[in-house]
Amino acid sequence: MSRVTPRLAIPLALMLAGCPGDDPDPGSSDSSGTDPSGADSSGTDSSGGVDTTGDPSGDPTAGPTAGPDASGEExxxxxxxxxxxxxxxxxTLGYELQHPVREFSTxxxxxxxxxxxxxxxxxxxxxxxxxxxxSLEEIWDYLDAQPxxxxxxxxxxxxCANCHGVDATGGVVGKDISDKxxxxxxxxxxxxxxLSDPGARMFYMPAFDTDVVSDQELQLLIDHVATL
Known part of the structure; x- marks a missing residue:
């Protein structure tokens, strides 16, 4: 299995929240998709730090447009x-997106x-x-390359946090894993x-092979949950 993007939370990963303010014109259909991620863990990075530098202007497409050869980072x-x-x-405006699960994040x-x-x-x-x-695949590649x-x-x-919440008591999916x-x-x-319906957040959870989260890493994760 190739290493993907939200991890559990997606998460992710994914764990994609947007900005406040006027919505950009998406050029797409319905923008009322079900809420895919977890509780109030905004602004927390993968090492436990917090970044509050989000731009509150609201429209990420309002700035200079990336050219046709733009990299995933750009x-x-x-x-x-x-x-x-x-x-x-x-x-504080949106979740961590590192290592997103591509199907869900897309x-x-x-x-x-x-x-x-x-x-x-x-x-x-x-x-x-x-x-x-x-371009989405290039963005996912960039995010997946983070440590x-x-x-x-x-x-x-x-x-995990984007779906189950920072305290593991359920988050937006309502699945308490604090005692697992x-x-x-x-x-x-x-x-x-x-796995057939990434939009069904109450029932969907991606699978994570050992090349994404090893048994040793899963044990570390579970040990952390026990301290919450």
Missing amino acids: LYGQLCSPCHGPNGVGT WVVRNGRPGDEFENSSMSAYGTNVVSDT QPTTGEGLYLDY TFADSLERVREGAG
């Missing part, structure tokens, strides 16, 4: 960093999401006229659930 800087911070570490971009987790914040749907499928967290807290925030042991978690983490 595309991310234009379209995502105003809310999600440098390198996808997250801000679904969020194309369908939008409400801003329940972030006050006065929502994300519109972005059509291919704003960001193409190819793997080395602590249980960092791993949890990267892979390694044995309880291993099968679900490796096999996932509801």
Whole structure:
């Protein structure tokens, strides 16, 4: 299995919240997609730090347009960093996006999401006229190239918090994992659930192979949850 993007939370990962203010014209259909990520863990990066440098102006497409040969980093800087911070570490306006699960993250971009987790914040749907499928893959590649967290807290925030909340008591998906042991978690983490419908946040969870989250990293993650 190739290493993907939201980790558990998506997360991610994904874990994609938008900016407050006027919504950009997405050039796409419905922007009322279901809320795909987790509780009030805004602004927390994969190492447990907080970045509050998000741009509150609201429209990530209002600035200079990245050229046709723009790199994933440049595309991310234009379209995502105003809310999600440098390198996808997250801000008070949007979740950490490092190591996103691509199928789910793409679904969020194309369908939008409400801003329940972030006050006065929502994300519109972005059509291919704003960001193409190819450009999205370049953004995901850039975010996936960020360093793997080395602590249980960092791993949890990267892979789990966007859906289950920073305290692991349920988040927006309502699935409390605060009392789960390694044995309880291993099968679900490796096999996932509801894989055919990334929009069904109450039932969907991506599978994470050992090349994404090793058994040792999963144990660190579980040990961290036990301290919450």
